[in-house]
Amino acid sequence: MDIIILNNIYHVIDAISYGLYAFLVGGLLLGFHRKIIARIQGRPGPPIIQYLIHTFKYYLKEISIPITAGNPLYIFMALMGIMVWLTALYLGVVFKTSLLILIGLYVLQKIVEHGCGLSSGSPYGKLGGVRSVFSAAAEVPLFAAVGIIYILTQSLIIKDIISYQLLNGPIIFKLPFAAFAFFILLISKAPNSPFGIVKDKSIVSGYITEHFGILESLILISDAIAWFVLLWLFIAVFIGPIVILNPLLTLIGMVILTFIISIICALTPLLTPNHSVMLQILITALVIIDLLHKSATI
């Protein structure tokens, strides 16, 4: 009996340390992202650990629940962000289960954005939430990409996808459209991205306008974990075991990906909501045509 409990405690510590690792790496990468954008724009920029410093600073700030908020949804949404991404981290990175579950969890991130915006009752948050619903078009290519991957590998379990790549080489050369769709998703998740209509500065801070103090800190934590998980997923699904089986190489791959995305984010302007949605629908159409072509030939 005692051994089981000790084992359980060991597993819990294991899980928490995984989460902490993901948070630290994701936070550093996001700080790096900010630094590169600053350098490209000719500014010195904040130090790389700025993201982590922000998180700890907000963690020690008091909050006050707005009079218009709908509780407990208002607080629960911030917690849900971390829940979603920790679950994605464990199911994807640790247990390597189905890709479909991870896509489902990514979709829940939309619920978090929408819920944060709506539950506060603030018009700015509301606009951020409604824009988040609009940009749900970014997920549709993802589903098509999942279909394409399934047709190629006959499996959606990440473990199987990795072992497929061990035999046949990286998927990115075989399915460029699916990889492109996934890459667009990464870009739209990055801060200051051309698709970042949700956190547009013209609507104050978008959906996190009302989530300040410790709640903002929670959202920052979840964003850092999300960045780690999404980068890992891209590398695991499209580039494969050469990079993913060695933690150090994985880290280097993440840094390179972040670097590419930062350059894209720094050099492109923010699109207006309708242009952003139109572009995403265009990519969707492209990927769906690819899916139909692939499934018709098989």
Add this chain to the structure above:
Amino acid sequence: MTPEKKSGIISLIIGIIGFACIIFYSNNVLLIYLGTALFTPFMIYGIGMMVNPKTKRSEEGRIPFRGW
């Protein structure tokens, strides 16, 4: 007690109960990991509310939202 403090205490209680459940009554590794994912945020929020400084505002409690 302000509603903020109250929410912190409630989430701390939920977190502690949840962690006790997964440590004492679970024998599946996947379940332990998912339980950790579910209850860690409650713990983080609860502890954060406990270490929050005392407010310096004269009227403690609810205010209209920040964008106003």
Add this chain to the structure above:
Amino acid sequence: MDIVSYMFGKSIFVGMIVGILSLYAISRQKSDLHTLLLTDLVECAMLVIIAAVGTDLAEALILPGLVVGLAEVLAVSEILIYRNEVRKNNLMSDNKKLRLFEEFLAKEEPYVNTDVNFNKMEVIYSAPKFIGFILVLYGAFLTGFTGGAVMASGLLFYLLSQGAIGNGVSFNDIKHSWEAISGFSGIMWAFWILLGFAGFFLFPEHYLFFLVITGCALALKVGSKLGLIGSLRI
């Protein structure tokens, strides 16, 4: 080739054509009401396609499909009516702006219409009688203890619904009916035990006759006994 397989392709074709034609009509339509009616036509086309399969399973699928379609028509038409009402009100009253946090300052409660006269509905009067009658009849047909329970549920339902409508009787009437039903139940008990049950053992050769008496008397006894609860008008 049987008739179902012969007609399958043609039925599907007809369904699709009806669907596409009504979509075209919807696109040309300006009035919301007409749009709604034409949408119902699309649902009919959906039923045609399901019916084209022509098996038992397809038959079982048509009904839920129809019900869901009707429910959607009802919901959408309800929204249409409500929208038109709101639009009319908006046109009549000039858009007055609410003050900030007026809700926390205002004292009066919003008006909720509670005095709806539900008793005017015909179904409230006719349905309980019919359901009660069917249940009593079915209970008599079943006989025995189960039959008694079914019968009693019919009686109970009828009496309770009468009470709910407010169609109640005076206290004296209740007393009389209570006495009458319990007396009847006692007689039926005697029938069951003495005539049926004892006779069953005394004259085994006429078992069928006594069995029928027992069954019927038991049904009536249980039915009337449990039906007594209904006359309490809880």
Add this chain to the structure above:
Amino acid sequence: MSLNIDSIAGVFYGYIPFGDIVFYFTEFSLIGFIIALFFTLVVYLTKPEKQLEFQIGDFGDKLNYVSLEELKIRRLMAIVCGICTAFAMLTGDLFDYALFLAVIGIANMGIVSAVKKEGVLSAAFYYGIIAMISTLPLFGASALILAKTGTLSILELAKNSHDLLFQKIIYAVGMVGETGIAPFYAAKAEMFRAPGAPYILMIHLSSLLIIVRTVEIMLNVH
């Protein structure tokens, strides 16, 4: 049983034989089921927000008042929507799934039907029209699959290949219309402007979970 469900939705835990309608559990469907139920609970517990709107071309904000009568209908509808979503995650019957989708559509309309804003009601009306039209491809495709294979059970359909590409495309089109995503959601996104956060959120959650689940079904049935 050698199923490719294992390689799509994670570990296959088993099924409940409820007559024709078989509910089956996989890792994916269990997580979806629990999320939907959990969210329904949160929505039930949450007090509604009090929404402020800014005025265009004017100063000052407008506070949206939500009456009690309006709230009760919406809460009921949100709970119906959540329960339907939860069981749509588990069901193993194509027609049953289509029915759940239609009921979710009705519940979505019900959530916004009591709102006293003309724009929201118009959006709900157009969404309802699209949802009704898309019952044709949705139910029609399941009927076509029934005609071609003789079964509607996803577990049966997953066992061997039936060449159902065309039917699957029609089914997916029906789902897209019913949940009101990408090309159709111009109508639906307007609905989100209605006041009353937790209930409106249920619309979004149900449609997103349904999309993921549909992808799973489309991959399973082949």
